[in-house]
Amino acid sequence: MTATTTTTGPEPSASPGLSKPVGDPPLLEVRNLTVTYGGTVPAVRGVDLRVEAGQKLGIAGESGCGKSTLALALLRLLPAAAKLTGEILLDGEDVLTMKWGRLRAVRWAGASIVFQGAMHSLNxxxxxxxxxxxxILLHNAKATPGGARRRAGELLEQVGLPAARAQAYPHELSGGQRQRVMIAMALACDPRLIVADEPTTALDVMIQAQILRLIEQLVADQDVGLIMISHDLAVLADTCDRLSVMYAGRVVEEGPARQVYAEARHPYGRALSAAFPRIGDPASRRAPRGLPGDPPDPAALPGGCTFHPRCPVALDSCATEDQELREAGGERRAACVLVDAPAADDSRSTS
Known part of the structure; x- marks a missing residue:
């Protein structure tokens, strides 16, 4: 899939973007979203999300937990074999019930996506x-080719590249430069929501830091909502306001990003956090710890809590009883039978 082939234009009568309905709903609200492949393989299982304008939501988890499937589902970019149920409300309008012309108008103008792997996403x-x-040309009926090219140059400068690089082909740019091009494309039609799927994958740490700061600044300056997807819990804790941790297609923990990173309530969240070094933290001089085992096959999920075969604190009941998200203190929720609400002053920890 390339960014250019997924950007199809609306009919002349369609108005781009999303109109704000009465009642001022959240920018994005996902309700009980499920994605099933081939009718039997669940990749996303009952996910609920909420993003306000100007808010940054991180989604973390190992490869295969359903993060990228969730990202593509938000704009119905999944293959036809995928079955989606639930609700994906953009400004109160359900993406899953939109007719094709309306959906094409919303893509890029209402919500856009920075695809994983810029070299494979650019033509x-x-x-x-x-x-x-x-x-720009597809979503703005008044745009001219010359005006769209000038706007492209302005967007490149906005993301830290010279406007002259508009004449370059993707292979003539570095990995970080290509990622900046993808971000510029995501901003082209002034969307209210940006979904960034692993935006810093395969970049060195210096370029990664530059891209992350750029994304943060753009979200703050333009008051857009951001969903950032990554396996790196430390990056998300430093960048995002809130964090959702996914395992086997479900959200197993959610809450203020720094709280989830520092004091995860779910054993899987704690294991992810322990896998990253705490550079500069004198209280943590231990080596990172890996999590034994592999994520389960979506086609053969274990019974009960899907994490119990790898969980160091699993009870006998975990093999038969599934767990829903429950209150875990400090505006957090976790899907674990061992979760107990902490003392009142613990909930006042800095987020």
Missing amino acids: AVHRVGDQIAEP
């Missing part, structure tokens, strides 16, 4: 400036 035989200009 190798078109200049990057033309690829940024394409959604």
Whole structure:
């Protein structure tokens, strides 16, 4: 899939973007979303999410937990074999019930996505400036080719690249530069929501830090909502306001990002946090600890709590009794039978 092929234009009568209905709903509200492949393989299982304008939500988990499937489901970019149920409300309008013309109008103009792997998402035989200009021309009936190209140059400068790089082909850019092009494309039609799927994958730490600061600044300056997906809990804790941890297609913990990273209530959240070094923290001089075992096969999920085969504190009942998200103190929820609400002053810890 390339960014250019997924950017199809609306009919002339369709208005791009999303109109704000009466009642001021959240920017994005996902209710009981399930994604099933082939009719039997559940990749996403009953996920609920909520994002306000200007809020940054992180989604973390190992490879295979359903993060990228969730990202693509938000704009119905999954293959036809995927069955989606539930609700995906963008400004109160359900993406899953939109007719095709309305859906094309909403993509890029109402919500956009920074795909994982910029080299594979950009069209190798078109200049990057033309690829940024394409959604502008498709979603703005008044745009001219010259005006769209000028806007592409402005967007490149906004993400820290010279406007002259619009004439470059993707292979002529570094990995960090290509990622900046993808971010510029995501901003081309002034969306209210940006979904960033592993935006810093395969970048060195210096470029990664630059990209993360850029995303943070753009969200703050333009008051857009952000969903950032990554396996790196430390990056999400430093970048996002809230954090949802996924395992086997479900959210098993959610709450203020720094609280979840520092004091996860679910054993899986604690294991993810322990897998990353705490550089500069004199109280933590231990080596990172890995989590034994592998995520379960979605086609053969274990009974009860799906994490129990790898859980160091599992009870006998965990093999037969599934757990729903429950209050875990400090505006947090976790899907674990061992979760107990902490003392009142613990809930006042800094988020």
